[in-house]
Structure formats: structure tokens, C-alpha cells
């Protein structure tokens with residue numbers, strides 16, 4: 001049997017009701033790979049790298065779920081459990097033994113050309129992701145690739161994008177502005193020598209008044225597009241400045257999903273003081289619950305994009321090939337509903353701006 005270790009961490013500080021500084025944050029469930037399981041992953045990754053040009057190869061994407069069926073049974077069973085969990089907001093797979101010497105230098109920007117042979121972490125990230133849904137990318141991000149590189153870029157040091165380093169990347173729902181944003185984000189850690197923390201707060205740990213939940217569940221807000229998507233190529237740039245009315249919470253008592261960005265969610269009507277107060281209460285509550293999580297090489301973190309917000313602490317980037325390097329993949333639970341964004345089974349890149 002596998003050596004699955006489920007960490008049953010109580011909801012963050014909910015039990016004590018404390019409001020002190022956030023302690024170390026752990027996802028509420030972790031699967032630790034055995035050495036045998038780690039070797040099995042490497043074997044599948046080598047096979048994929050031999051059979052396909054890159055992880056971007058459409059033939060690999062078409063076959064990915066078939067390869068995923070050969071992942072260790074214990075791991076597949078655990079992923080099925082977390083996929084069906086009632087309120088889990090994040091979960092992590094650990095213990096894939098990566099040898100830093102076998103990995104290329106951290107690219108100075110996202111990799112223009114996908115790696116060949118594909119790196120084991122990116123192959124595994126896709127295989128884990130397809131057990132949760134279907135992977136997709138964006139026309140306006142990283143040249144439409146499905147597997148993104150999260151690396152510090154010298155030009156973007158102070159931006160509010162994942163290429164930043166010198167500033168805190170504020171907590172957010174990924175692509176909060178987009179109706180077809182990912183249901184899950186998967187992050188694979190290739191290297192993180194300075195132990196730069198990812199930040200995380202889960203919906204289920206938030207304590208909000210009933211009135212605040214009700215106001216946040218009404219369409220009284222705008223989700224402004226963040227700056228990680230370039231509107232280049234869009235013939236409807238106006239759509240970026242005129243976002244529709246949006247809710248921040250959905251579901252019964254706002255418990256099903258959360259969609260909010262510390263910097264880009266705003267109240268629609270300047271004079272709507274009640275909505276302003278509710279948004280402020282939510283922001284304060286998220287700040288008080290926000291915890292740090294340090295990803296290590298061989299870690300895979302999945303964020304449920306409806307049940308948690310995430311960000312990253314600031315750090316001093318090196319720009320010398322040894323910087324923090326994550327691989328990222330977006331997963332939808334329902335590929336069909338993304339047709340409106342131009343996504344099909346064989347064309348996995350979504351349009352950021354939808355035709356009106």
C-alpha cells in the first residue's frame with residue numbers, strides 16, 4: 001500500500017478564534033510519495049518525453065488521462081478523495097525526488113521554447129491535473145502554452161503579476177475577472193532555494209457576519225482584469241474597461257465559492273457604502289487568515305480556485321539561473337462550458353475577452 005499521510009490540520013485558527021499573525025500554513029491534505037512511487041513517476045515522465053515532442057504536444061494532451069491511469073493507485077485514490085471533498089481548498093503531493101543537477105537553469109523569463117525532453121515535474125503536473133479535470137491555457141498568457149513557467153523577470157520585479165519578486169504578490173482568485181477561470185491551479189516546484197512562501201487563505205476558514213455574506217453574494221462589484229493578460233490581439237479592448245457586475249461569494253450563505261482579488265475587486269457604485277464595508281470586512285478577514293506555505297522541489301500544490309485565494313511573499317531575485325521556478329497549469333472541471341471562450345478538446349487556449 002501507499003504511504004499516504006493525511007494531515008488533519010484543524011481549520012486555521014477557527015477553533016481558537018484568534019486573530020494574531022498567521023502561522024505557517026499547510027494545505028489540509030498532503031500525499032507523501034514513497035521512493036518507489038517517485039521512481040514510477042520518473043519512469044512515466046521518461047516515456048512521455050520519448051513519445052512526444054513536449055508537454056505542449058496536442059497528442060500528449062489527448063493521451064494524458066491514459067498515462068494518468070498508470071500513476072500509483074494510492075495516489076489516484078487520494079486525488080479522487082480530494083476532488084470530491086466537501087470544502088477542501090488546497091492539497092499537496094510531496095516527495096517526488098528531483099535532482100537539482102539534472103534540471104536546467106531557471107529561465108530568465110518564461111521559457112520561449114517548451115523544454116525537450118519535457119521535465120519530469122511538468123509531465124507529472126499535467127498527469128495529476130487531468131485526474132481533476134482538463135487542462136487549458138490562455139491566448140494572452142505565455143504564448144498560449146498550457147504549462148506556464150513562474151519565474152522572476154527582471155522587467156517585472158514590481159508588477160502585480162507572478163513574474164514579480166521585489167513586491168508582495170497580493171492574494172487573489174486566479175483570473176477573478178473571467179467567467180471561465182480555472183477551477184484548479186496546479187503548481188509544481190522545480191526549485192525554491194530562498195524558501196519564498198506562497199500565501200494561502202481558504203474560504204472555509206473565513207468568519208464573516210451573515211449580513212456581510214449576503215451583501216458579498218449580490219452583484220454589486222466589479223472584477224477588473226489584472227495585468228497578467230495582455231489585451232494585444234483583442235479587437236474589443238473596451239471590454240477591459242467595462243467589466244460586468246459580479247458577486248464575490250456564491251452558493252448557500254456564500255459557502256460554495258469565493259472570487260476576489262485584493263487589488264482588482266472593487267465596488268460597482270461609489271456610493272454603495274454597505275458593499276464597501278462588506279468588501280473591507282472580507283479583506284481584513286482574509287488578511288488575518290492568510291498563511292505562508294513554502295514549496296520545495298518535488299512538491300505539487302493544487303489550489304481550488306473557488307475555495308481559496310493565493311499570493312506570494314516578496315523576495316530578492318537572483319537572475320542568475322538559480323531562482324525560484326514553479327510550473328503552473330490551469331484545470332477546468334468542465335471543458336465543454338469553455339466553448340464560449342473559444343476552447344475545444346483540441347484547441348485548449350481560452351480568449352481573455354469574450355465576444356459580446
Ligand SMILES: [Fe+2]
Pocket residue numbers: 162172173174310
Ligand atoms: Fe495567481
